[in-house]
Amino acid sequence: MTTRRDFLQSTVAIAGGLALSSFSQAKENSSETIYTPNKLTDAQGKYFLLPLPYSYNALEPVIDAKTVELHYNFHHKPAVTAANKAEDNLSVARDNNDFTLVKHYEKELAFNLSSHILHTHYWDNLSGKGGGIPKGNLLKAIENNFGSYDKLKTHLAAATISVEGAGWGILGYLPASGKLMVLQCENHQKLTAWGVIPILVLDVWEHAYYLKYQNRRSEYVNNLFDIINWNTVEQRFNGVL
Numbered sequence: 001m002t003t004r005r006d007f008l009q010s011t012v013a014i015a016g017g018l019a020l021s022s023f024s025q026a027k028e029n030s031s032e033t034i035y036t037p038n039k040l041t042d043a044q045g046k047y048f049l050l051p052l053p054y055s056y057n058a059l060e061p062v063i064d065a066k067t068v069e070l071h072y073n074f075h076h077k078p079a080v081t082a083a084n085k086a087e088d089n090l091s092v093a094r095d096n097n098d099f100t101l102v103k104h105y106e107k108e109l110a111f112n113l114s115s116h117i118l119h120t121h122y123w124d125n126l127s128g129k130g131g132g133i134p135k136g137n138l139l140k141a142i143e144n145n146f147g148s149y150d151k152l153k154t155h156l157a158a159a160t161i162s163v164e165g166a167g168w169g170i171l172g173y174l175p176a177s178g179k180l181m182v183l184q185c186e187n188h189q190k191l192t193a194w195g196v197i198p199i200l201v202l203d204v205w206e207h208a209y210y211l212k213y214q215n216r217r218s219e220y221v222n223n224l225f226d227i228i229n230w231n232t233v234e235q236r237f238n239g240v241l
């Protein structure tokens with residue numbers, strides 16, 4: 001059976017040692033820990049929840065500890081369970097040749113697996129020690145595609161703030177075109193363009209900010225830029241070039 005250590009060793013590139021502690025023991029060490037969560041399953045093909053790379057209060061004051069605790073345990077974690085359940089039920093449907101509920105479980109899979117993928121990126125692309133501006137290849141690509149970092153920031157913030165209902169603002173990369181682009185995602189799976197790989201994701205479901213910001217979504221989104229971990233964002237970008 002593949003253990004969490006096996007999984008992390010296969011999917012996490014780390015300078016300075018593996019962060020293998022449980023979530024309750026996890027410490028803020030984002031400058032050393034680089035998650036590349038492009039493999040979300042164990043050896044059995046089951047989705048599972050990576051530990052947070054920091055403690056609940058690590059993103060304060062931008063995001064309060066209670067919000068991180070609730071978000072991770074009661075919004076991200078159930079999506080992992082539901083994605084596995086959807087795949088299990090589709091397997092049963094094939095075995096029984098009974099596709100009465102196929103539409104339901106296909107929708108469940110798209111919604112919950114997309115939630116799992118985006119939330120995994122979200123935790124990874126934030127840090128209490130974040131902020132600043134991107135560097136290296138990522139900055140060059142941003143300047144080539146958007147004109148400047150400031151133009152990207154303004155575009156991404158506007159797209160994120162104006163998501164209709166619950167959703168995400170996404171900076172993504174399409175390998176087939178070599179372009180970075182901003183997408184506005186509703187729920188977890190709508191308004192995507194096929195093949196675009198999320199590089200930086202900003203969660204604007206109310207569960208991500210309402211305890212602290214209530215209706216002030218724009219304030220939350222603008223503050224998020226103070227905790228973006230550009231190191232992990234650039235790592236992810238370099239990994240998909």
Ligand SMILES: [Fe+2]
Nearest residue numbers: 075203205208
């Ligand atoms: Fe969320």
